[in-house]
Amino acid sequence: MNEAIGESVATPPRLEWQVASVVSVTQETPRARTLVLAVPRWAGHRAGQHVDLRLVAEDGYQAQRSYSIASAPADGMVALTVERLDDGEVSPYLCDVVQPGDGVELRGPIGGYFVWEPAQRGPLFLVAGGSGIVPLMAMLRQRGRADVAARAQVPVRLLYSARTLDDVIYRAELEQLADASQAEVVLTLTRQAPPGWSGYHRRVDRTMLEAVSWPSSDEPNVYVCGPTSLVESVATLLVELGHAASRVRTERFGPTG
Amino acid sequence: MQTEELRLDGNAAGGVLRELFVQDMTAALGTCAGCGATGPVATLLEYGHGMGIVLRCPTCDTPVLRIVRTTGLLRVDLSGIRFLSIPSTIDE
Ligand SMILES: Cc1cc2nc3c(=O)[nH]c(=O)nc-3n(C[C@H](O)[C@H](O)[C@H](O)COP(=O)(O)OP(=O)(O)OC[C@H]3O[C@@H](n4cnc5c(N)ncnc54)[C@H](O)[C@@H]3O)c2cc1C
Ligand SMILES: [Zn+2]
Numbered sequence: 001m002n003e004a005i006g007e008s009v010a011t012p013p014r015l016e017w018q019v020a021s022v023v024s025v026t027q028e029t030p031r032a033r034t035l036v037l038a039v040p041r042w043a044g045h046r047a048g049q050h051v052d053l054r055l056v057a058e059d060g061y062q063a064q065r066s067y068s069i070a071s072a073p074a075d076g077m078v079a080l081t082v083e084r085l086d087d088g089e090v091s092p093y094l095c096d097v098v099q100p101g102d103g104v105e106l107r108g109p110i111g112g113y114f115v116w117e118p119a120q121r122g123p124l125f126l127v128a129g130g131s132g133i134v135p136l137m138a139m140l141r142q143r144g145r146a147d148v149a150a151r152a153q154v155p156v157r158l159l160y161s162a163r164t165l166d167d168v169i170y171r172a173e174l175e176q177l178a179d180a181s182q183a184e185v186v187l188t189l190t191r192q193a194p195p196g197w198s199g200y201h202r203r204v205d206r207t208m209l210e211a212v213s214w215p216s217s218d219e220p221n222v223y224v225c226g227p228t229s230l231v232e233s234v235a236t237l238l239v240e241l242g243h244a245a246s247r248v249r250t251e252r253f254g255p256t257g
Numbered sequence: 258m259q260t261e262e263l264r265l266d267g268n269a270a271g272g273v274l275r276e277l278f279v280q281d282m283t284a285a286l287g288t289c290a291g292c293g294a295t296g297p298v299a300t301l302l303e304y305g306h307g308m309g310i311v312l313r314c315p316t317c318d319t320p321v322l323r324i325v326r327t328t329g330l331l332r333v334d335l336s337g338i339r340f341l342s343i344p345s346t347i348d349e
Pocket of ligand 1: 050065066067068069081082083084085087088089090091092131134135251252253254255256263265268269
């Protein structure tokens, strides 16, 4: 152990609320948009982590929600992607109202369980529902920055469930990853599919997971994220298929799309 | 809406847990005082209510950790945790 740096390594910075400013906004899909933020005190983050964001009304009423970080650690900025829930309290504000130059209060980065490090060898199997793609995208982006040899150590497959093709967040970027053979991307659409759609057109089920995931004997590291109902059913099925529960990491987003 | 759909997990409590413990707790292993099951804090089930949260054991539903925020106070009930083992970043 290096005694000179021992103390600073051992003591993480206290988690404090701060005001980040919105640098840019990008509409990803009709219902989701990405906010790029400049955060004054930011110690860097790990792929999979999130921030807590809070809105304070003039009368002092506060609403607090968590949002995953979409950008890779080395991207040098913090990007969040928020899906609009029509009857939600916070997401419509972030999707419709917030503009570049505005400030938002946040604290982060948060999380040490639902994180992926490039040093974790072995296949990476990602399962996303709706906005659950966000923290998984940070993992894909981080892996994409590694060199070819390092990437070969970590083959990656993504199974992504969205309502319609138009609701697929980061679609162009995912297509590029697939075209460049950097990742296998499998989409399933739960509502409308475009004419001629040859992909899956149903909720994620056991047969689909069996077809898309690596066998449990390959010991993939699995990350499942999205609406609570999807996360719980997928995690249960994967364990039934023989995957060790300790290698199936889950993050529930609640009642999101 | 069903309460199952509204439930979250210990990841969502990562922020407030850092108010208590400073370092990340979601990867810490907790042992349930109800049934003795051990698992990452992130895998506990989180239910929100009015002013706070309760984290329940996914195996036996025991409330493992309760946190309530009132003006100027964070009230914490840890009686459902028998044991916490926290990854150490000090001695590598
Ligand atoms: C760790 C973590 C990371 C997350 N990351 C992201 C992300 O990257 N992107 C993203 O878009 N979202 C993310 N979420 C979800 C996000 O935190 C919000 O939950 C989401 O944006 C909805 O917030 P809202 O205020 O708009 O909706 P809310 O006002 O919270 O309402 C959500 C839905 O629940 C219903 N509802 C609320 N309360 C009740 C009740 N008591 N009874 C019945 N129905 C109810 C509402 O009608 C609505 O449909 C994440 C969640 C977690 C826990
Ligand atoms: Zn228990």
